[in-house]
Amino acid sequence: MRKIEWSEAIKRKYPEPVVLVVSCDSLGKPNVMPAGWCTVASANPPMLAVCISHKNYTHELIEETGEFVVVFPNEEMEDIIRYTGSCSGRDVDKFAECGIETLKSRYVKPPLIKDAVACFECKVGGKMTAGDHTIFAGEVLASYVSEKYKYRLYNFGDGGFKTIPYE
Numbered sequence: 001m002r003k004i005e006w007s008e009a010i011k012r013k014y015p016e017p018v019v020l021v022v023s024c025d026s027l028g029k030p031n032v033m034p035a036g037w038c039t040v041a042s043a044n045p046p047m048l049a050v051c052i053s054h055k056n057y058t059h060e061l062i063e064e065t066g067e068f069v070v071v072f073p074n075e076e077m078e079d080i081i082r083y084t085g086s087c088s089g090r091d092v093d094k095f096a097e098c099g100i101e102t103l104k105s106r107y108v109k110p111p112l113i114k115d116a117v118a119c120f121e122c123k124v125g126g127k128m129t130a131g132d133h134t135i136f137a138g139e140v141l142a143s144y145v146s147e148k149y150k151y152r153l154y155n156f157g158d159g160g161f162k163t164i165p166y167e
């Protein structure tokens with residue numbers, strides 16, 4: 001093994017799956033941001049953890065409401081990922097700007113994204129500060145899959161987002 005800088009070695013993590021994290025304010029107005037740092041954190045109960053920068057509006061919203069929805073974006077959502085990752089919900093209504101269609105969630109306020117590959121309604125069950133991010137572990141209250149879209153998007157680390165089709 002050759003010892004190199006962390007910033008170089010960590011590039012070997014790609015391709016990295018990307019999710020969209022949907023949150024909302026106390027009045028129910030939704031916001032969305034892409035996140036690469038998301039993992040299954042528990043099997044029983046099922047939990048998904050997302051790592052959110054303290055600077056992001058999404059962080060403020062999850063702290064405020066204790067709820068979020070994890071969305072697996074479909075192969076046509078590259079532009080949505082780029083746009084929603086380049087601006088803050090503090091300044092723009094990303095759902096309106098991107099014309100993202102939503103569906104009502106059953107157990108949490110943040111909505112589902114209609115054409116997603118999969119959606120998971122989450123309620124924060126634990127959190128931990130990790131440097132400049134917070135790891136929010138969300139208990140999954142409801143899960144959904146699309147009848148139409150099967151393949152999710154991956155970040156290849158070279159500026160491109162692609163699917164990895166499988167059978």
Ligand SMILES: Cc1cc2nc3c(=O)[nH]c(=O)nc-3n(C[C@H](O)[C@H](O)[C@H](O)COP(=O)(O)O)c2cc1C
Nearest residue numbers: 033034035036037052053056057058085087088089
């Ligand atoms: C592919 C991709 C992955 C990202 N992953 C994360 C992540 O895991 N955690 C995070 O806090 N920000 C991540 N970001 C940055 C946020 O999406 C970005 O700062 C966003 O504008 C925050 O929006 P908000 O202020 O409306 O919450 C990612 C951005 C992109 C494009």
